[in-house]
Amino acid sequence: MTTNxxxxxxxxxxxxxxxxxxxxxxxxxxxxxxGFAGAHTMHNAAHDTRHAVGFPCH
Ligand SMILES: [Zn+2]
Structure with a gap:
């Protein structure tokens, strides 16, 4: 028997x-x-995530 x-x-x-x-x-x-999110929504979500983690983008 393993640990897992x-x-x-x-x-x-x-x-x-x-x-x-x-x-x-x-x-x-x-x-x-x-699947139901639009391209603009997905872009904004990715952009907001980048800002949240402090990744410089603009
Ligand atoms: Zn930005």
Whole structure:
């Protein structure tokens, strides 16, 4: 048994199902959100992220 198998054995099936549902919901939200966002919205989001991390752009 490896270290990862020992650590995962403490997580119940219910907790694994909840984690899977949360990850699926977040993933689908990102895919659908990006899929329906316009090019201008995506550009502004990327631009705002660059400013938020202090990357100089203009
Ligand atoms: Zn800028």
């Amino acid at each position: 198998q020992i650590a995962l054995s403490h997580i119940s099936i219910k907790q694994r199902v909840i984690a899977g549902l949360v990850c699926t919901t977040l993933g689908l939200g990102m895919i659908i959100g990006v």
